[in-house]
Amino acid sequence: MKTFLLAFFLFFIAGGQLCEAQGAYWIKWTTDPVQESADWTSYSNKLEGNQYLDSLQQSLQELGYLSLLLVKEEVSKDSLLMKIVLGEKYSWESISLGNVPKEFSENIDPITSEYSSATRWMRKAISNAENRGFPFAQIKLDSIQRRGNLLSAVFYFDSGPLILWDSLKVAGETKTQESYLQNTTGIRPGTPFSQKQLDAATLALTRSPYFVQTQAPQVEFQIQQAQPTFTLRDRNTNVLDGVIGLLPNQNEPGKMLITGQLDLELYHLGGKGRDVALHWKRLNIATQSLEISAKESFLFNSPIDVSVGFSLLKQDSTFLNRFLSLDFGYHISQMSYLRFFTRRQSSDVLNTEDFDELTELPEVADYRWNQYGIGWSWDGRDSPFFTRRGFLITGEFALGNKRILENTGFPAEVYDNLDLKSPQYLGKLEIEKHVYIRPTWGMWLKGSGGFTQNQNLLLNDLFRLGGLKSIRGFNENYFFAKSYGYLNMEQRLFFGENSFLMVFADFGILENPYFATSIDKPISFGAGINLDTGSGIFRFIYGVGKSNLQPLQFSYSRIHFGYLARF
Known part of the structure; x- marks a missing residue:
């Protein structure tokens, strides 16, 4: 019985291969005089083989062999031997x-x-x-x-008739307004039709974070006008994200501290590229942060985007920082974006009881800093959400005068011989690279750096780093830095469009002038999962890090998990 089943299985395999071979059509050709040739090549059927021969004949004629002659010899029903007599070249x-x-x-x-x-x-x-x-x-x-x-x-x-663009149409399951699409694509009614402009518009819409194109654009020509129709489907881009973190409670050793985070992001409101966002974090018992922002795209149908933002950081009972910003952005190209901004940064000391006997300015002080700056980004990623290839570069530079305010809780002599007004500047740069190795394997690399400079630089002036979005394995905003640079590296094993397992390692170098050892070189490593559930993303990341202030021990490890719901 086993012998019979084995024979039947082998017969079935051989029969399938025979049937597949019978459906093939084989062609071999050579030129006369001999310049090029191709050995026996299989095509799925005779029609496909003849189409290949037609394209071959056309390519040779384009080279100047206008009088070439095809001499065919059918070796069998499924095999053709072809000799191409080139003749004279023109x-x-x-x-x-x-x-x-x-x-x-x-x-x-x-x-x-x-x-x-x-x-x-x-x-x-x-x-x-x-x-x-x-x-x-x-x-x-x-x-x-x-x-x-x-x-x-x-x-x-x-030339044929002159064709002008007519107003474009939007179709499909989308709330996108025609005016927004017109500003995004640059297609203006009454301007001359351009195939290049239509191709560029198709590419720009493909890269949009708000929607996807469900079919190629359709163009209807009538009465010397061209009316394009774009069929779109809105993405689930809105975000509701709640994260819980378990951290060692430094005030009560042996106990854990539960921290919280809320991210609410609403995109493309009214189908006009209008975005609003709210981010709140509770970093520890007494430290909290709040960020609110809003963006209006193509203000009054101009190429200018306008965004405003407000952020607040309460650092335990030490100081309170507030930021108010106004940005103007301009799309240079599909990938390049330029912006100009101004910021008002304020900081106030919350508790002055420990500064009664000071004779010089302490590490924290009240100040006001008006900034004016320029930013630029280049987005060469293949997708804003499910990136596999490409890179992203963002950078900014700002400067302005900082004014130190005299706090009545400080002794008056700390301000003697102190220049209360002085220029201050900062710069930041980030480079993100996605490497595609194979469909289930990729890498993500990100390098970040920044600096700030002032003759009266304060602790509450410094950058805040550490946590899930910078150097993992540490508390959120764990580090203060005058200047910094760090590298994030991830190996990702994909098992879905946006689901993957990952291992990571972060390396940094930071300068803090208020620490005894001003240069810190933190490192961290860990693993995690990013799971796309269709309606949202579940994230779980475990990391452990080492720095001048934190030993490399698993008791200092950090766990972050949460569910990011998209709707």
């Missing part, structure tokens, strides 16, 4: 531009004696016409003359 002696308008012949490489150069020239001229409002333009060779294997001709050009 080239151009001269070509006149004829009636081709000058604006359509600009920036095109000149025609050479090579026969295919004329074809390339005509395709480029047609492309120029399509991008200047003439999508039905035609060009052909006229008055062709032959002298031996040398040819001469004249171009004849027919």
Whole structure:
């Protein structure tokens, strides 16, 4: 019985392979004189094989073999032996531009004696016409003359009607307004039709964080107008994220401290690219932070984006920082974004009881800092959400005058011989790289750096680092830094579009002038999971780190988990 089953299985496999082989069509060809050849190649059927031969014949004719001859010999029903007699090779002696308008012949490489150069020239001229409002333009060779294997001709050009853009349409399951899409694509009614502009618009919409295109754009031509229709489906981009963290309670050794975080982000409100966000964190018993922001895209249908923001950081009972910002952004290209901003930064000391006997300015003080700056970003990622390849660069630089306020809780002599007004500046840069190795394996790398400088630099001036979004394995905002640089590295094992297991390692170097050892070199490592549930993302990350102030012990490990709901 076993022998019978084995024989049947082998017969089944052999029969399947035989059937597959019977459906194939084999072709072998060579040129005469011999220049190129191809050994026996299999095609799924005879029709596919003939289509390949047609494309081969066309490519040889474009090289100048206009009188080539195909000699076919059927070896069997499923095999064809082809000999291609090339014949004489033709080239151009001269070509006149004829009636081709000058604006359509600009920036095109000149025609050479090579026969295919004329074809390339005509395709480029047609492309120029399509991008200047003439999508039905035609060009052909006229008055062709032959002298031996040398040819001469004249171009004849027919532009067809001038086509202008009509108002665009939006279709599909989307709330996106036509005005927003018009500003995003740059397609304006009354301007000349451009195939290049349509292709660029398609690419820009593909990269949008708000929606996806469910089909290629459709263009309807009527009465010398072109009306594009874009079919979209909104993404689930809105975010409701709650995270719980378990940390050692430094005030009560041996006990754990539960911290909290709330992220609420609403995108594309009203279908106009209007965004609002709220972020709240409780870092420990007495430390909290709050960030509120809002963005209006294409203000009054201009190319300018405007955003405002407010943030607050209460550092236990030491100081309270407040930031108020106003940004103006401009899309230089699909990938490049430029912005100008101004910020008002305020800081106040909360408890002055420990400063009664000071003779010089302490590490914290009240101040006001008005900043003016410029920022730039370059987004070369393949997707804003499910990135596999590409990179992202963001940077900014700001400067302005900082004014130190005299606090009545400090002795008056701490302000003697102190320049209360002085220039201060800062800069930040981030580079993010996604490496695609195979469908289930990728890497994520991120390098970040920054600095701030002032002759009266204070502790409450410094950058705050540490935690889930910077150097993992430490409490949120654990580090103070005058200047910093750190590298995040992740190996990701994907088992879904946005689900993956990961291991990470972070390396940093920080400078804090108020610590005895001003240079700190923290490191951390760990593992985690990012699970896409369809309606949201569940995250669990475990990390442990080492720095000047934290030993490398698992009792100092950090656990962060939460569910990020998208709707």
